[in-house]
Amino acid sequence: MVPENLNLVPFVSVENMMDLVLEIGIDTFLRELAEFIEEDFRRWERFDKTARIASHSADGVIELMPTSDGRLYGFKYVNGHPKNTRSGRQTVTAFGVLADVDNGYPVLLAEMTILTALRTAATSAVAARYLARRESATMALIGNGAQSEFQARAFAALTGVRALRLYDTDPSASRRCRRNLADVGLDIRICSTAEEAVEGADVITTATADKQYATILTDNMVGPGVHINAVGGDCPGKTELHRDILLRSDIFVEYSPQTRVEGEIQQLAPDHPVTEIWRVFTGVAPGRSSESQITLFDSVGFATEDFSALRYVRSKLSGTGHYTELDMLADPDEPRDLYGMLLRREAQRREPVEA
Amino acid sequence: MVPENLNLVPFVSVENMMDLVLEIGIDTFLRELAEFIEEDFRRWERFDKTARIASHSADGVIELMPTSDGRLYGFKYVNGHPKNTRSGRQTVTAFGVLADVDNGYPVLLAEMTILTALRTAATSAVAARYLARRESATMALIGNGAQSEFQARAFAALTGVRALRLYDTDPSASRRCRRNLADVGLDIRICSTAEEAVEGADVITTATADKQYATILTDNMVGPGVHINAVGGDCPGKTELHRDILLRSDIFVEYSPQTRVEGEIQQLAPDHPVTEIWRVFTGVAPGRSSESQITLFDSVGFATEDFSALRYVRSKLSGTGHYTELDMLADPDEPRDLYGMLLRREAQRREPVEA
Known part of the structure; x- marks a missing residue:
């Protein structure tokens, strides 16, 4: 059976994304999203993985982050322009697309500025459940920009964190x-x-936004047993932690080929041992193994997290109605007759159909 | 000055694209589009070029094709699924985005199924103006699928072709x-x-769609002086011409690293001499140099052509109004306060503003 309206692609605008998040509830959204993210990390080996494709310019970067699990294909468009705040724009904006691998047709277009903020925070909190000490209750949050409240909400919803220490x-x-x-x-x-x-x-979460090497944390500031959730260092030339901290930590990453270029570990030798977080989620590698160990989640954001986020949003659409449909795909009556579609439109324009 | 409505991105739907093309006129659209394409090929060295990023599956491929000239960034999403016609879908569908490099904000989202058909044909016709014999009047068109009429229209609008010989x-x-x-x-x-x-x-134009090695043309079919416009072979394992034809031809390509993988020349040694077409457009390399020479444009489609097409469509929008605006980018009053935007939306939902 051929589905009708093959030309239409569900679109979640910024307003619809906000309404979807609020209707589900921010905490529930973060918890359910975290489940999708963890589930996809557990299926890690089924994903077609490439590092993001970046186009750098003097003031920033534009990136495409594609991935596929063989059934669905997803990609995110995201920019990073620290100077944007001066002109009233966001440093980071994003949108994403999910498509059906079998026929290549997009099945979802969604704003991802808000969604990325939520998925980044949810990923941090999932990692912390495996890496932070079980009784962790206090989180330092350094860098109180656009990502900070999302991190706070995700840790409150998904971990035992009940106290925040803010610094900016x-x-x-x-x-x-x-x-x-x-x-x-x-x-x-x-x-x-x-x-x-x-x-x-x-727990120490660092989420600063300068595009430069910075030292938000020095070695003497990090005591035994701490979990560091480093969110801000996410492109070449942008780090937040002093190298000595990295040398004392057990380091966990999303996708090591990407993190070695973009993450805190760009400061280390290219063969410095790190553990990909999916190995912890699947039980192949240990997470935290002692009370005194310093764990570091060197998070740069990976394409599977966006894939999970789009997949989660898609799963919630039919129930909530928070989307519109875009006439985005040419859908001629006869598939090979694309030109004929143009001719029929021309005839339509000349002789409007009577009501 | 901060522009208003930073959240809105102009969107050209399939219907609006058809209306735009028809209002401008197909011939004029093809001619003006060809000028943009040729202009961007002349600026070749200013473009950030990468081969397309392909995700292959059993039944097809999904690709992202990004490029940038330093001021604008563009990418196209395109699939290729030969089996799609069986389920009433297009073999190829596409959409694209143009963005401002300075701040990373998208400035245009457009359907590109129709637009790709037009830009492929316009590119072929521009190349033929440099490569076909000046008095060329008859074109064989082999493969009469979705691309065929666009090729015919472009050659009629941009070259001296007045007679068509169709075969499928x-x-x-x-x-x-x-x-x-x-x-x-x-x-x-x-x-x-x-x-x-x-x-x-x-002129012989081949535009067949099977995802396999095929031999649409054999060596004895191609006489001296002919220009071959090979449009259909455009992915690994998909070619249309017998290898012997290639060995007798002077071969012109868009971007050789991509064409060596995807084009007819995948059948040749990796160092077989080919000429990038921008060198012909800029006068650095000769196009046709004798009446008896066989020229071959081994066209696979390159990202700059899509960039040119998006740039052209954008240049026509304000005059025609054939677009809508999508609420695609989060635009909080205070750029760093993304979370606060969510809170304000929540307040709005609770207490609807009175009229």
């Missing part, structure tokens, strides 16, 4: 973060130095 | 092609063999 070089960013999280039920303190924020923290 | 293994395809072209003013004859079609032809 711009104190107004920390105040905004605290204000936005007022109703979440977290104990939140704004700190005046990064040192103050990390003191006594079980 | 499916005679109904040839009949449909002739019927669709009835008003173009070409002298059209349907042939019962490929040999009959090419006899006396100045």
Whole structure:
């Protein structure tokens, strides 16, 4: 049976994405999304993996991140332009597409600026469930930009984190973060130095956005047993942690060929041992193995996470109706007659059909 | 000055693309598009070029084709699934995006199934102006599928071709092609063999769609002075011409690293001499240099052609209004406050604003 309306592709706009997230509830959305992400990491070996395809320019980067599990194909378009905030734009915007591998037809187009923020946070929280000490309750959150509240929400929804210590070089960013999280039920303190924020923290999340080598954390700031969730270093030339911290840590990554170029570990030798996180999720490799071990999730974001996010959103669409349909694919009555479709449209335009 | 509505991206649907093409006129559209394509080939060295990123499966391929000239970035999503016609779908569907390199924001989303058909034909015709004998008037068109009428229209609009000799293994395809072209003013004859079609032809266009090695043309069918426009062989394992023809021809390609994998020349040694067509357009290399020479344009389609097509469509939008605007980019009042946008939407949903 041929489905009708082959030309139409469901589209989730920014407004519909917000409504979808809010209708499901942010916590539930993050928990369910985390399940999809973890499930796809467990199926790691079935995915067609390539590092992202980046186009660098003076002020930023535009990237395509494709992947496929053999049944569905997905890709994300994402930019990174730190100077954008000066012109009222987002540093990062994104959209993505999911398609059917059997026939190549797109089955979903969705905004992914909001969705990426959610999937990045959900991925961090899933990794922390395997890597942070079980009793972890306090998280330092360094860098209080667009990703910070999502990280806080995901750790609150998916882990035992109940207290936040905020630090940003711009104190107004920390105040905004605290204000936005007022109703979440977290104990939140704004700190005046990064040192103050990390003191006594079980988890340290770094999410700063400068496109340069920076040292947000120095070696003396990281005590035994801490889990570091490094989210901000995600392109060549952009890191957040002092190299000495990396040398003391057991390092976990998404996809090592990509992380060696983009992550904190670009500071290390190319053969420095790291563990791909899917091996931890599947039980092939250990996560945290002692109370004193320092674990580091060097997160740069991988295509499977976007794939999981699109797959999750798609699974929620029919129930909620938060999408429109785009006339995006040419659908002639006779498949080989693309030109004839143009002729029939011409005839239609000349002689409007009477009602 | 910050532009308003940073969240909106112009979208050209299939219907709007048809209306745009018809309003401009197919011939004018092809001629103007050809100018953009030739202009961008002349600027070849300014483009960031990569071979397409392909994801192959049992029944087809999904590809991303990105490129950038440093000011604009463009990519096309395109699939190729020969079996699709059985389920009423197109073998090839496509859409594309153009973005501003300075800030990474998309500036155009457009259907590209129709647009690709037009740009492929326009590229063939531009190449033929440099490679076919000046007095060429008769074209054999072998393979009368979805691309055939576009090739015919482009050669009629851009070259001196006035007579067509059609051949397809499916005679109904040839009949449909002739019927669709009835008003173009070409002298059209349907042939019962490929040999009959090419006899006396100045230009031979091959545009068949099977995903396999095929021999549409054998060596004895190609006489001196002919220009071969080989459009159909465009992926590994898919060729249309006998190897001996290639050895007698001067071969012109779009981007040799891609064509050596995807084009007719995959049958030749990897160092077989070929000329990139931009060198002909800029006058660096000769095109046709004698009346008896056999020239071959081994066309597989390159990302700059899609870039040119998107750039051309964008240049026509404001005058014609054939687009809608998509709420595709998150645009919070305060750029770093993505999460706050979600909260404000939540408040809005709870307390609808009174009219």
